[in-house]
Amino acid sequence: DVWLPSIRQLLTRMHTNLTRTDGGFNIHIKRCYFDVFSNLSLENISDDSYLADCYKRHLNAAQYYFEKRQADFLSIDIAKAGRYQKVC
Numbered sequence: 001d002v003w004l005p006s007i008r009q010l011l012t013r014m015h016t017n018l019t020r021t022d023g024g025f026n027i028h029i030k031r032c033y034f035d036v037f038s039n040l041s042l043e044n045i046s047d048d049s050y051l052a053d054c055y056k057r058h059l060n061a062a063q064y065y066f067e068k069r070q071a072d073f074l075s076i077d078i079a080k081a082g083r084y085q086k087v088c
Contacts, residue, residue, distance in 0.1 A: 002079050004051055011037065011045045 017024030018033055018040065025033075034040060036058045044050040066073035076083050 003055065004048055007051055007055075008045055011040070012042070015040070015042060015045065 011018075014025070014033070018030055024030070037044075037054050063073070076087060078084055078087070
């Protein structure tokens, strides 16, 4: 619930530079965003189900990638108290 408004705000602010054909962000940054947020548009950014589906697909892909290497997978809810310190 906390992530949706946060990612919506971020993607809205980044949209112009992500979708520019004459520059904007580094091509590798753009590729990463478009891999996670396929069909990115201002309309999709406003759609909670689109954002939630992108999140779930990305999480599932990461979990599958690390399926046989669980010790190498770090998952932490930084919104919970004290979690930032654990990362540090």
